[in-house]
Structures are given as C-alpha cells and as structure tokens.
Amino acid sequence: MPVRTSVSSQDSPGKGAGLGLALGSALAFGGSGVAAKPLIEAGLDPLHVVWLRVAGAALVMLPVAIRHRALPRRRPALLAGFGLLAVAGVQACYFAALSRIPVGVALLVEYLAPALVLGWVRFVQRRPVSRAAALGVVLAAGGLACVVEVWSGLSFDALGLVLALGAACCQVGYFVLSDQGSDAGEAAPDPLGVIAYGLLVGAxxxxxxxxxxxxxxPVLAGSARLNGTAVPAVALLAWIVLVATVIAYVTGVLSVRRLSPQVAGVVACLEAVIATVLAWVLLGEHLSAPQVAGGAVVLVGAFIAQSATPAEGSSTPVASGGAERELSARGTAA
Known part of the structure; x- marks a missing residue:
C-alpha cells in the first residue's frame, strides 16, 4: 500500500490563519506530556492516564460521531486502524515512556517515525527513496544516538526508550493508513468524524x-506537583483532555486544510521543542548540551525525511511526515 502526500493549496486565503492553527496545535500537543507526568508521579498508572485522556476526549467528540454515524459502515478498517494505532497505541506507549524517561527524550524518539516510514517504503514496498530522504534517516538516527547518549551505555531507562520507540512504530502504522481514502476525492471521510470514531475505538x-x-x-481529588508547586490533579486532567487532545486534534485538522503538508510539518516539529522547554520550566527536566544538539539533528532529519521528493523512477511521493495531529488530518482527508 503506497504512502502518499495529500494535496492542499499553499495559496489559500487562510494561510496565515493556518499557520496560527498549526502553532496552536503544536503548543497543545507539546503540553500533554508535561501535564501527564505529574499525574503519573502522583500515583496514577500511565495506562489509566491514557484512558482518562482518550475516554474524556471521546465523550467531548461524541456529538461529532453521532453526526457522522454512517462512517463506521463506510470505513470500518480505517476507523479501527486509527483507533488502535494513532490513538491507543501512540498514547499508551508515549505515556508509559514518560513514567521512565524525560518528556523531551520520549518525544524526540517518537520523532523517528518519518525516518521509519522511509524504511517501510524502501524495504517493505521496495520502492526507491531519494538521497535527501536517506540523508534524513541518517541524521535522525545519529541525532537519536546523541539524545540517548549511547557512549555512556544508554544513560536512560532502556524500557522507557523501547516504549518511546513503540510510539514511533505506531505512528508508522498510521502513516501507512494515510493512503486510505486518498483517491476518494469528495467522497473521502470527514476528518473530524474519523477523529471522533478513532477516539471511541481507542477508548x-x-x-x-x-x-x-x-x-x-482519590489521586484526582488531590494535587500533583509541577517542579515543587502543588496543582489540582483534576485541572491537569482537564488540560490533557480538552486542550492536549480535543483542541490539539481539531486545530491540527483545520491547519492542514489551509497549509501544504510540508509547511504544516515544519510547524509540527516545534512540538518537540515546546515539550522540551515546558518540561525544563515546569518539571525541572534538563538535557545536556549533546542531547540538545542531538535533538535538533533529530528534528532536522525528520523534516528532511517527511518533505523529501520522490526518488527518480518513483511516480508517487515517498512519504508524508509530521506529528500526530498532522497525521490525523492527512491520513483521513488526503
């Protein structure tokens, strides 16, 4: 199944608004880990935090699902894949990783997804990839080696890194699903409906x-600590559900409709930067200079990999990258 980029107009009148929406989406998603980690440290199991996030967002999006109630009959496989991979798989692995490794590291490992997609294209689909795409893979892998400090024998928890890599692999599966409905034109399923049903399936x-x-x-009735400051646990949960999930997905969908995937992908890369900065300010998590440099290389490699043009002899684009909210729109309304 080929992986394609969606086509959107870069000259649309709402391009400025699209950039604002994409930035807002990156900010919303970037704050999810910072809000979730204090809840996990306060005593909630990572899977329980994921369930509260997904179930709460599914409840908020239930009216949208009712409006598109014919969608499960039309696209059952797409909805199942979205719910299993983009919602349940990515979130469960990412939040479980947060309980063992810093927020910034977990998200940077997850950003290997665009590079892993190219591995799928090259070795599973056996299609050529461009030299620029291959360079992006090499840069992402080298940057990750700096982030995890391989020279010190993986200074971070090995299981935490495996879980973060699992989140990246779930994103790869979702990239592959991005081809579903790409030839349907106006008959393509409404992306908001797919998000709503994906959340229901994930829940x-x-x-x-x-x-x-x-x-x-009782943990939710108490408080959690943000770098020593007590914050109501229910307030952190409300942020995760309403801002880091519902608003993040919806603004991501609307931004991709106004921007090209490449432009939206560039803004999406800010999510890792935002998450790292927020974790530093609010959680006191610091990365060393080599890790910061390695993180920058990972982002550059991911950007090159996701925006690479097709290799000579390939009639379709190699891959389309981006963070999870670009995927949510691109994979369903390509």
Whole structure:
C-alpha cells in the first residue's frame, strides 16, 4: 500500500490563519506530556492516564460521531486502524515512556517515525527513496544516538526508550493508513468524524487493557506537583483532555486544510521543542548540551525525511511526515 502526500493549496486565503492553527496545535500537543507526568508521579498508572485522556476526549467528540454515524459502515478498517494505532497505541506507549524517561527524550524518539516510514517504503514496498530522504534517516538516527547518549551505555531507562520507540512504530502504522481514502476525492471521510470514531475505538480498546475500574480516583481529588508547586490533579486532567487532545486534534485538522503538508510539518516539529522547554520550566527536566544538539539533528532529519521528493523512477511521493495531529488530518482527508 503506497504512502502518499495529500494535496492542499499553499495559496489559500487562510494561510496565515493556518499557520496560527498549526502553532496552536503544536503548543497543545507539546503540553500533554508535561501535564501527564505529574499525574503519573502522583500515583496514577500511565495506562489509566491514557484512558482518562482518550475516554474524556471521546465523550467531548461524541456529538461529532453521532453526526457522522454512517462512517463506521463506510470505513470500518480505517476507523479501527486509527483507533488502535494513532490513538491507543501512540498514547499508551508515549505515556508509559514518560513514567521512565524525560518528556523531551520520549518525544524526540517518537520523532523517528518519518525516518521509519522511509524504511517501510524502501524495504517493505521496495520502492526507491531519494538521497535527501536517506540523508534524513541518517541524521535522525545519529541525532537519536546523541539524545540517548549511547557512549555512556544508554544513560536512560532502556524500557522507557523501547516504549518511546513503540510510539514511533505506531505512528508508522498510521502513516501507512494515510493512503486510505486518498483517491476518494469528495467522497473521502470527514476528518473530524474519523477523529471522533478513532477516539471511541481507542477508548474501547484501552478500557479492556487499562481496566479503569481499578483507577485510584482519590489521586484526582488531590494535587500533583509541577517542579515543587502543588496543582489540582483534576485541572491537569482537564488540560490533557480538552486542550492536549480535543483542541490539539481539531486545530491540527483545520491547519492542514489551509497549509501544504510540508509547511504544516515544519510547524509540527516545534512540538518537540515546546515539550522540551515546558518540561525544563515546569518539571525541572534538563538535557545536556549533546542531547540538545542531538535533538535538533533529530528534528532536522525528520523534516528532511517527511518533505523529501520522490526518488527518480518513483511516480508517487515517498512519504508524508509530521506529528500526530498532522497525521490525523492527512491520513483521513488526503
């Protein structure tokens, strides 16, 4: 199944608004880990935080799902894939990684997804990739080596790194799903409807896995600590559900409609920067100079990989990259 880029007009009148929406989406998604980690440290299981996030967002988006109630009959495979990979898989692996490694490191590892997509294209689909795309993969891998400080024998928790890599792999599966409906034109499913049903599917899957009936509810009635400052736990949860999920996905969808995937992808790269800065200011998580430099190289490599042109002899674009909210729109309304 080929992986394609969607086509959007860069000359649309709403380009300025699109940039603002994309920046807002990056800010919203970048703050999810910073809000979730204090809840995990306060005693909530990472899977329970994921379930609360997804189930809460699904409840908010339920009216949208009702409006598009014919969608499950038209695109059941797409909705199942979106819910399993883009919602349940990515969030569960990412939040579990947060319980073991810094927020910035987890997100930078997740940003290997565009490079991993090219591996899928080259070795599974056996299609040529451009030299620029290959360079992006090499840069991303080299930058990651600096982020995890391989010269010191992986100074971070190995399981945490594996979980972050699992989040990246789930994003790869979602990149592959981006071809679904790309030839449907006006018959393509509404992206907001896909997001709504993806959240419902993700919530159902996570209910079976996370067993929310065992949640330590008193934790939510208390407070969590942001770098020593007490914050109501329920306020952090509200941020995760309303801002870091619902608003982040919706603004991401609207921004991609007004921008080209490449431009939106550039703004998407700011998510890792925003998350790292917020983790430094609010959680006191500091990265060393080599890790900061390595993170910058990872972002450059991811950007090159996601915006690379097709290799000679390939009739379709190599891959389309970006953070999870670009995927949510691009994969369903290509």
């Amino acid at each position: 159902a899957v996570l209910t079976a896995v996370a067993r929310p009936w065992s949640i330590d509810w």
